Amino acid sequence: MSIFRNSTVRLIAIILAGAIAVAGIAYAAVYFAGYRIVKYRIGEEEIKFYGKVDPNGVPFDGVAYYPDGISGNVDIAKKTVTYSNGDIYVGELENLMRNGIGKITFSNGETYEGEFVNDEITGTGVYTYSSSVGDVYDGEFKNGKRNGYGRYTWADGSTYVGNYKDDKKNGEGSCVWADGSSYTGSFTDDCKNGYGEYKYANGDIYEGQFVNDVRQGEGKYIWKSGEYYIGEFKNNMMHGKGTYFWTTGRTYEGTFSENKIIWD
Numbered sequence: 528m529s530i531f532r533n534s535t536v537r538l539i540a541i542i543l544a545g546a547i548a549v550a551g552i553a554y555a556a557v558y559f560a561g562y563r564i565v566k567y568r569i570g571e572e573e574i575k576f577y578g579k580v581d582p583n584g585v586p587f588d589g590v591a592y593y594p595d596g597i598s599g600n601v602d603i604a605k606k607t608v609t610y611s612n613g614d615i616y617v618g619e620l621e622n623l624m625r626n627g628i629g630k631i632t633f634s635n636g637e638t639y640e641g642e643f644v645n646d647e648i649t650g651t652g653v654y655t656y657s658s659s660v661g662d663v664y665d666g667e668f669k670n671g672k673r674n675g676y677g678r679y680t681w682a683d684g685s686t687y688v689g690n691y692k693d694d695k696k697n698g699e700g701s702c703v704w705a706d707g708s709s710y711t712g713s714f715t716d717d718c719k720n721g722y723g724e725y726k727y728a729n730g731d732i733y734e735g736q737f738v739n740d741v742r743q744g745e746g747k748y749i750w751k752s753g754e755y756y757i758g759e760f761k762n763n764m765m766h767g768k769g770t771y772f773w774t775t776g777r778t779y780e781g782t783f784s785e786n787k788i789i790w791d
Contacts, residue, residue: 562589567622569594569645574623576601591623593646599623618643647671666691681705689714704728712737735760758783 565576565586578589578601587603599608599616601623608616608625618629625631625643632638641652648654648671656662666677673679673691680686689700696714703709712723719725719737726732735746742748742760749755758769765771765783772778782789 569622569624576623586623641668756783 563580567574572594575592576586599610613634616631619627624646630640636657639654642650654664661682664679667675672694683705685704690698695717701711706728708728710725713721718740724734730751732749736744742763747757753774759767764786770780
């Protein structure tokens with residue numbers, strides 16, 4: 528019985544040794560073929576790469592696994608990363624991330640060409656929205672959002688040139704709409720706020736204060752006919768103290784309520 532047990536032990540040892548030897552040979556073959564696992568630590572997160580590396584151990588052909596769950600086929604020679612979600616990037620890379628100048632084509636057909644920092648759209652570039660939208664933004668970005676100065680062109684030809692914060696018009700800017708109307712002045716969160724000048728498509732002009740896209744506060748409204756009003760506005764109407772000027776030279780100075788003169 529002991530002889531049988533000893534034989535079994537020797538057989539198992541031989542099998543294990545053989546398996547280890549095969550694994551070692553396979554590992555050596557993979558290693559000498561230039562395949563490696565490379566890890567990059569980015570803050571609290573990690574990017575893993577499995578594939579071929581150059582003599583300095585730098586990845587150049589393989590698969591990168593990113594912290595957000597997306598993977599990408601990396602070809603350093605072609606400066607290309609094809610992501611598992613269908614996005615394709617061509618451009619400069621650093622630590623397997625988009626860094627520098629490049630172009631990304633998203634799976635929905637939208638594209639961005641410009642500057643990147645640590646995989647984020649940050650810097651100056653051009654973002655072209657999907658063909659169903661047709662809009663184009665050319666300007667500054669931060670962390671994937673319009674931030675800073677830029678020009679937005681809508682598919683119908685309308686344009687905005689000015690400042691953005693977190694994808695919304697904020698600060699000084701100028702809009703020209705396809706119908707010929709225009710506005711130059713202050714914005715807050717995509718709304719006209721503060722002082723500005725609005726030229727209407729019918730030829731009228733308003734110069735004065737806005738609150739959330741509404742004429743409110745002190746201002747001057749000039750009709751195409753030449754008549755004009757200087758005074759207070761509320762909810763887009765003459766409301767409060769003001770003066771109305773007719774083209775005949777006649778004037779009225781006093782109180783207005785919802786676009787109507789309050790005769791004393």
